Amino acid sequence: MPRIAAPTNAAQREQTQRKILDAFGELLFTHGLPGLTMTDVARTAGVGRTAVYNYFADLEQLLVAYALDETGKFVAELRAKLDGLENPVDRLAVYVRAQLEDLTRRHLPPGPAMRSVLSSESFAKLGVHVGELNTLLEDILRTGMEQRYLPASDVDGLVQLIHGSLTASASRRNSDTPDEDRIAAAVKFIQAGVGAAFDEQGRPVTVEQ
Template sequence: MPRIVAPTNAAQREQTQRKILNAFGELLFTHGLPGLTMTDVARTAGVGRTAVYNYFADLEQLLVAYALDETGKFVVELKSKLEGQENPVDRLAVYVRAQMEDLTRRHLPPGPAMRSVLSSESFAKLGIHVGELNTILTDILRAGMAQRYLPAADVDGLVQLIHGSLTASASRRNMDTPDEEHIAGAVRFIQAGVGASFDAKGRPVQQG
């Protein structure tokens, strides 16, 4: 019998699963997804290969679990950061900044690459949190338009353009920690792209 180091069996299982997910994330960063095996994950996590299979049937299931875990944590953090901002243009800046930092520190393959290695069913599971992010950004843009901080436009189209710009910008940098100049530039670019205006002190102003 393995020695129980957590207070309960459930806690022990949670600790082991966390070790596996952390090891998988570390390997994605150091080696990438191609060629990665469950044996590699087990070795990095410090557990037996059989133990990994007790939690995840295969690498695809592990990848989905890791992606959902990472994205879920990001959504929680993002909502917390947005709570202190009332102006929709400022909220957009918080959203863009958080996305830039997250996209450059996470080690998940980009969307098209994920689609190529996952089954349709598994890829669809990732859409849950992606849809939640879309909703957050949609609400920010609609509030900006309703309060006349942004000109009326196709919100769904803007959401796609913003996320596409963020992904491309993070990919071009390919760095562990984005510098402030690059983040500030992305914020300004996207705010300008959706039509935000500012006064001489850099504060958002209503239009019309």
């Protein structure tokens, strides 16, 4: 009989699943998705190949589970950071910074690559958290317009432009530009792009409508 390291079977299963997800993330970071196998994941996690299949039927299911786990944690952390701020322009800066930091360190393939390797049903599951992020950004922009910190504009269009800018900025990452400088520049660029204004001390001010 194998020794149970956790106090209960449920806890043991949770620990094993966590090992598998962490191993998968490590392999995505070091080797990428092409050529990755369930055997690789099992070896890195230190569990039997059969054990991996007990939790995930195939690599696609594992990828979706990992993506949902990572994105869920990111959304929760972002909400916590935003809850401590009232000014919508400051909240926008936190949103942009958090997204870029996540895109810089995340092990997930970008959206188009994910769509190419997942079934439409699996890819749709990822849309839940994407929708949460869109809603967060929409609320920030709408509040900024209502409070006159941002000029009135098409919120849906701005959301698409901002997310497009974030993806482009992350893809331009290189060794010549420190991440902090690139992120700070992107924050200012996006704030200026939506019409935010600042006083001489760099504090957000209301704008003429």
